[in-house]
Amino acid sequence: MSAPADLATLPKAELHIHLEGAVRPATLEEFSAREGVSIPRDFTDLNSFVERYVSATQVMIRPGDYRRIVSEYAEDVKRAGVRYAELEISPALGPRTLDSFYEAAEAASDEQDVVIRFVLGLGRLMPHGILHQALDATRNVPSLVAIGLGGPEEGFANEPFVEVFAEARRRGLRSAPHAGENAGPASVRDVLDSLKPDRIQHGVRSVEDPELVRELAERQIHLAVCPTSNLRLGVVESLDEHPLQELWAAGVQISVNTDDPGFFDCDLVGEYEIAGRLLDLDRSGYARLARNSIDGSFAPEELKREIRSEIETWETGAGAARG
Numbered sequence: 001m002s003a004p005a006d007l008a009t010l011p012k013a014e015l016h017i018h019l020e021g022a023v024r025p026a027t028l029e030e031f032s033a034r035e036g037v038s039i040p041r042d043f044t045d046l047n048s049f050v051e052r053y054v055s056a057t058q059v060m061i062r063p064g065d066y067r068r069i070v071s072e073y074a075e076d077v078k079r080a081g082v083r084y085a086e087l088e089i090s091p092a093l094g095p096r097t098l099d100s101f102y103e104a105a106e107a108a109s110d111e112q113d114v115v116i117r118f119v120l121g122l123g124r125l126m127p128h129g130i131l132h133q134a135l136d137a138t139r140n141v142p143s144l145v146a147i148g149l150g151g152p153e154e155g156f157a158n159e160p161f162v163e164v165f166a167e168a169r170r171r172g173l174r175s176a177p178h179a180g181e182n183a184g185p186a187s188v189r190d191v192l193d194s195l196k197p198d199r200i201q202h203g204v205r206s207v208e209d210p211e212l213v214r215e216l217a218e219r220q221i222h223l224a225v226c227p228t229s230n231l232r233l234g235v236v237e238s239l240d241e242h243p244l245q246e247l248w249a250a251g252v253q254i255s256v257n258t259d260d261p262g263f264f265d266c267d268l269v270g271e272y273e274i275a276g277r278l279l280d281l282d283r284s285g286y287a288r289l290a291r292n293s294i295d296g297s298f299a300p301e302e303l304k305r306e307i308r309s310e311i312e313t314w315e316t317g318a319g320a321a322r323g
């Protein structure tokens with residue numbers, strides 16, 4: 001079944017996207033030339049990718065850089081039908097000027113009709129002594145909805161992050177750590193027990209433990225999956241081997257997302273097309289995937305209702321005959 005021609009107008013949310021990883025390649029080139037720093041281009045797995053990612057943040061250091069990345073992201077995803085996005089920001093990666101990134105988000109809401117919220121992205125590589133400081137630094141960010149945890153996974157314990165996640169939850173933030181990307185089901189299990197996630201970023205390697213998959217489905221723990229990222233970082237050898245279908249068939253609530261589109265040469269409509277092929281989706285299947293992205297989001301209920309109704313219009317609307 002071919003994808004509907006109007007897939008880009010299907011209203012959707014993006015739930016797994018890193019702010020620094022959303023930078024347009026041309027913008028990163030420009031920052032890199034300005035600072036006279038070249039960013040290595042080669043990566044083969046999560047560890048080598050994270051090194052490259054950290055080096056890219058070393059050129060995002062001038063007033064206005066973050067603002068520009070957010071505005072350009074909003075412009076780009078508007079064309080992919082995104083109505084709501086949660087951008088994970090890694091404030092502790094270096095001495096940067098994180099000026100006005102949330103004001104840019106406000107402007108994006110007004111100008112592009114894309115509502116942007118932020119996730120505080122802690123990293124498993126971060127010195128443990130600064131975790132609470134990183135949380136405190138975001139106290140006045142009005143649009144922060146969650147706390148996350150990324151970076152290399154295999155060989156890193158979650159225990160040092162338990163207290164800061166608990167404090168974040170007490171402050172009303174939701175929990176959305178990465179797990180089950182380059183480490184297996186034990187890592188997902190550990191995150192479930194220690195960080196009380198409302199949503200897991202990736203989680204795809206849960207598929208290696210059927211009991212865990214059943215639990216994720218039963219508890220409706222959302223998995224924010226990123227097929228192209230998984231391919232680029234060697235989590236799967238080919239898209240045909242991606243476990244999306246197994247998770248979907250088991251009733252796990254999944255969405256598809258781009259993770260770091262500026263590095264992986266992908267876009268959200270493309271990820272929907274990949275899912276459409278792997279899951280053999282018809283028009284209502286695509287609508288279900290988009291509804292999942294709303295259900296797994298931390299958007300206010302009123303906005304969720306509004307977008308769900310727009311999805312229904314897309315599903316049953318004038319374009320229906322084409323898909």
Ligand code: ADE
Nearest residue numbers: 018021150151178259260
């Ligand atoms: N930071 C940016 N992208 C990431 C990913 N795919 N996994 C873990 N940390 C990340």
Ligand code: ZN
Nearest residue numbers: 150178201259
């Ligand atoms: Zn990620």
